[in-house]
Amino acid sequence: MVRVHNLAVSLDGFATGEGQSLEAPFGHAGGRLMEWFFPTKTFVGMSGHESEAVGSGTRGVDDAFASATSERIGVEIMGRRKFGPQTGPWEDESWRGWWGEEPPFHTPVVVLTHHERPDLVVGETTFLFRDLPPAEALSLATGLAGGLDVRLGGGPTVVREFLAADLVDHLHVVVVPILLGRGVRLWDGLEGLEERFTTEVTASPSGVVHYVFTRKPSAPRGPRAPR
């Protein structure tokens, strides 16, 4: 199974704001797309994070969805922009990700980039930098997953490419009731996606809406012809 979890988009469909940088990983969106997530028990419990939440975090519907993120996951695939704010050739290899010396993955992580560099071990996580199209990246990841599932960790461009190639089995998207106006759109080029999935919709008291798309076993496999 290839799974996407906790992918937050604004009501106008942007999964990242404009102007990503070291100081602003989500660009002008700031933390607004993830405010539903920060109070949850799942987030509070992550190593190295602190939160203003009371006790050990909320356990309502937002946490119910968030907590599924790491269940039976053996590997992650992410885009380079999730790993860091740099673009183009690596000027040096001192950047070790956003997550400090114990990243929350604890599995191999395949970082898709046109600019490869040597594997990097940080705590219990090994990052592999590879220039591969989606299907080949998935083959590599599946081999590393030890029989568990593959999490597709984003960002939105990578998720969109895997969706277009029909390689995603489970897609959890969180719609946040704000209008970002600009940034990276998740849904472009995916007309008719819903036909291949069953859709479940759950509104949370926090104001976000959780969409879970589960691939229909009967849907024909393979990339779909552009319309």
Add this chain to the structure above:
Amino acid sequence: MVRVHNLAVSLDGFATGEGQSLEAPFGHAGGRLMEWFFPTKTFVGMSGHESEAVGSGTRGVDDAFASATSERIGVEIMGRRKFGPQTGPWEDESWRGWWGEEPPFHTPVVVLTHHERPDLVVGETTFLFRDLPPAEALSLATGLAGGLDVRLGGGPTVVREFLAADLVDHLHVVVVPILLGRGVRLWDGLEGLEERFTTEVTASPSGVVHYVFTRKPSAPRGPRAPR
């Protein structure tokens, strides 16, 4: 009060598909944006409509929202493309709208168009064709409303213009879990809209999500500076 009701958009933000025509008022979207509405008691009860719904229609959450559409409404403002599929100068004036000889409005309707034509009375509805910017259209409509509210009936381009001019008090949007991929977007150019409104979110068993935006009395009036 200026109110928008039952404005349906796809999950990727399109309120109308591509290719509007006499045969396809919503373009390639067909009826898919309004399937949540057709079974409701409100729709079934509209004059001239028939439905496959059992009895007199559903009375659940979708109908609860739909039924507010006509409460205390004294006038409607609509875009020309809601009135008909024609563009440019009127070739003749034989088109009397989509709705037959008893349109469901029963009030004056201001049709915004660059191509004016004489007022048109159909049943209990009078259509006035005017080339006016949003604030002036609203002045005209308010004068016709007899102390009741103004409904802004769409399409999405007109609603977007009134939102940009900060002339909307109540906005009910229905997000339908499909990806249309192309058409007319509702949300473009409205970054930060949520700051002026309180937002209420309700998921329906039908799969759609009802968003109600109510203008905060404390929000400063007037068009907002572009960002």
